[in-house]
Amino acid sequence: MSEPASSPLTLPKGFQTAALAAGIKPSGKSDLSAVVSDTDCVWAFAGTRSTTAAACVTRNREVYAAGGPVRALVVNAGNANAATGKRGERDNADIADALGSVLNVDMDGVLTASTGIIGHPLPMDRVLSGVEHLPEDLGTDAAAFATAIMTTDLRPKTASANLPGGARIVGVAKGSGMIHPDMATMFAFVFTDAAVDGPGLRAAFSAVVARTFNAVTVDGDTSTNDMAIVLANGQAAEVALTDFLPALETVMRDLARQIARDGEGATRLLTVRVSGALTEAEALTAARTCCVSPLLKSAVHGNDPNWGRVIMAVGRSGAAVNIEGMTVAVQGNPVFAGKPLPYDDAAVSQSMKAEEVIFEIDLGVGGASGEAWGCDLSAEYVSINADYTT
Template sequence: MTYDSSALPFPQGFRSAALAAGIKPSGKTDLACVVSERACAWAFAGTRSSTAAACVTRNRQVYAGGQPVRALLVNAGNANAATGSQGARDNTDIADSLGGILNIRPHEVLTASTGIIGHLLPMDRVLGGLEHLPGELGSEAAPFASAIMTTDTRPKTASAKLSNGAVIVGTAKGSGMIHPDMATMFAFAFSDAAVDQDALRAAFPGIVSRTFNAVTVDGDTSTNDMALILANGAAGQVEMAEFLSVLESVMRGLARQIAADGEGATKLLTVRVSGAGTEAEALSAARTCCVSPLLKSAVHGNDPNWGRVIMAVGRSGAAVNIEAMTVSVQGVPVFAGRPLAYDAGAVSAAMKAEEVVFEVNLGVGQARGEAWGCDLSAEYVVINAEYTT
């Protein structure tokens, strides 16, 4: 698995462009696209928020049509959410415009917007920027990964190679307003492998559940989050089981990067649950721990307060046999149906690492699940108190 975006090319047959269209007040790049030379098999997951943005609604409609796609257009700095019928028309117009510029059909263009909710897109700037995108097309992933960021502190990429030489390259953005139910982020994966679209779509929800829906930063779910995989087949057929396994590993890598870059985060929080009755219950217990502000605060303060794990698991809805339940912090057992003696100072020192791991066995079954979050710092409040001002 590769995570360095500085010299990461897109798979063969894909090209990308990014530029500053003036959507972000900072003047940073904020308009980007990825274009495939060939039609792509694809799978999609979008937020289940009842206030979903125009881009999610349109992509969902295109997805239902079942036809291949060729391009993805992303703008950052403006969510185009809660913008009514005008926002929906603007979203359609930018897809139509890029389709015309690239000489492809409008329904072959997917859209994604991220940023502040409740503002119409500055269409003059967006449409002006679209005209220049084809001249910026290149093979590197780094410009695209940077252009889609909002409050992220760093780009997020991951890649892996398949046995037939095909590759999967993933990019993501996400830092705040992140919680399971499609997490709150963008995650886009691209591959030159040839795969069956029906099989890909059947497997994709499970992959999303175990990766991006296992990420939480602050308990808030966005209007715009989505995950996509586009595969253009340029490198030839690959065994489907291998492809899905590698895709999940790439998306897991992206999910962990999102959690580690949570707004104000100083460390990654990982909760591994075993001994659950079902995978769904294991994931629920792990996610509830990761979103608990009490546990997140304890992690920030290097406090091995395992009682907050017991509390979070207990309200998660997962079945628990507390007499058989175990908890460990950074590999140190602290609870096994009863409190255990341990060196609190040593465990606190171990929690000063970049990643803090809690392992919990619920004592009722064989199912497992893992979730990722981050600590809760004062900087999180500062970032969100000043977000629009």
Template sequence: MTETDLTFPRGFRAAALAAGIKPSGRTDLSCVASDAECAWAFAGTRSTTAAACVTRNREVYARGGPVRALVVNAGNANAATGAQGARDNAAIADALGSVLNVDAGAVLTASTGIIGHLLPMDRVLGGVEHLPDGLSREAAPFAAAIMTTDTRPKTAEATLSTGARIVGTAKGSGMIHPDMATMFAFAFSDAGVDQAALRAAFPGIVARTFNAVTVDGDTSTNDMAMVLANGRAGEVDLAEFLAALEGVMRDLARQIAADGEGATKLLTVRVTGARSEAEALAAARTCCVSPLLKSAVHGNDPNWGRVIMAVGRSGAAVNVEGMRVTVQGTPVFAGKPLPYDAARVSDSMNAPEVVFEVDLGAGDAAGEAWGCDLSAEYVSINADYTT
């Protein structure tokens, strides 16, 4: 199956159109609707300048009720827009609820794009009115409509032993250093799962997937991740479902890292020998966000001292004498520098993915994080973002 053939699980339909929010004229308004109430879990950015969509979704989440739909606009973050932005966000939920004939309190919202601009509500509301006309089970139009600086759509799927499915979509390329989840990550499933159990497990899944991604060290005002399950395929084994969900989220996280603005390669850092999973993840993510290490990766430079530096400032406990570092499978440090063929290792770094493995020598826990190299193109993209 190709990406364009991907369909949503049973009971879910989506639509996308160009409402005129993006200057490019590309699709920028979309929705996903379920024909049944969904159990759901949500994580939103911890940024203290969170956008209206995050604030409202968090309020809906606290009420604990089921949801039926999600509406997303791209090209405008509706962040730092004050009380008017909050009213506009609520109006979008109300409008989609009206045309789908569902309660507005069962509609979630998401906005992404430039910060500090009010939404063109006449275009947005006009677009919402026509979204139901295009509802189908095709996933590709929705995956494309939520993009901003992404170079490609991001999708992943899994099928459980019962035949129930999980389909995930995500967007994100810059302003990526999630402090809860990711830019946007949405997973939809026809599995029947208990909402309380799903919500209990979701923070851990987020920590091991989206919170392990970094492109540039900047946390967005609009980051969110969610999973909706409508039960159309019947009850499933919870452990199997959660493992499959984590696999889908991990796949999406790696796709986001690989599509970082200006990126030419994926950076993977695997940490073992940590005192705790949290410390392993902290060490791995600190390596992935280091501009010095990211630059070395871009230049195929096996400068493993930058790994030592990053781990040392991560807050993770390290037994330096027992510490081990490998670059693309070549040992370069084992409590002291090791001899290695720098030219050969440099050649091995000229690859789509560069992997550093670090044993902290302090415990038995492990963690993995993903990032990308730092290129001149990243600076160019962000120097001209609004001008």
């Protein structure tokens, strides 16, 4: 199979990228890549809360806590370097050290990310040899980077936004399976040449993650390697956080929806909008519980307007609900308002044969709202995952 085509997307000012096939993926596709800024970046980070987090997440979290600037990010796809013991921790640090050496940057200025199978040591000879050659072929196309970080993704995922003063935001993500981020994400890397307030960005980042990447689910399985990073090198223009954060959220939301749509085996995007909740957190929980329900996902796959599964999923989410005041609509068709409403089964089923299937739910107890994204569950998901290692 050839790699998927993607339109070129120029990185913000001062950022460059390189990718090559180091021989980690058995397919021989590109699997090792880096993004480098030629000046220091302020940054923000969110990593998985999994108690079995991979070495890359643990180390990036430590670097983040230290508070210094960073210059580069190196990513390998095809091997998660998770559950690989002390050797995995050393390998991860060695990769940061190696890229730091060739770039002449301190290793604390280099972040790492690994994705792929869990529990296999990295082929370090090939990885380190690849890292040495990375800086030989630096370019500015974010799409090449987006392609190199893919595993079972079918499409590279990029999004961008323009900011006041000519600054830009470019985001890149990967997703597919084991997608149910917990206060972090799959991989989402966002680059900007805006000069922004670093402490303010750090403080605001987790709320933006909660409404975007943490509102995505493919299968309810939280990866050991999830992370979201934004790097700002300040080379273009100063941008106030009040302008920057909405643009950042738009880019992250766009990437989050792309991840859901490209979930393993997915044939369509599932969007669940919850209103009338007591709090935004409860709205997001109810919406995401609907998106992760295999019964609702199967119904979406079969164009089956089985809204009873929405009632079930909301009920198990724990969000406060007043069922007598609760309403549910499928693709704009009201189907429940405290009791079942009459509707045309065939017509609603037909309306579900769309690229995006939208459920709107009002919990009838408050004024908060939230939105989550998932995908349908197909037999293809099972066949992709029943034989991943062997």
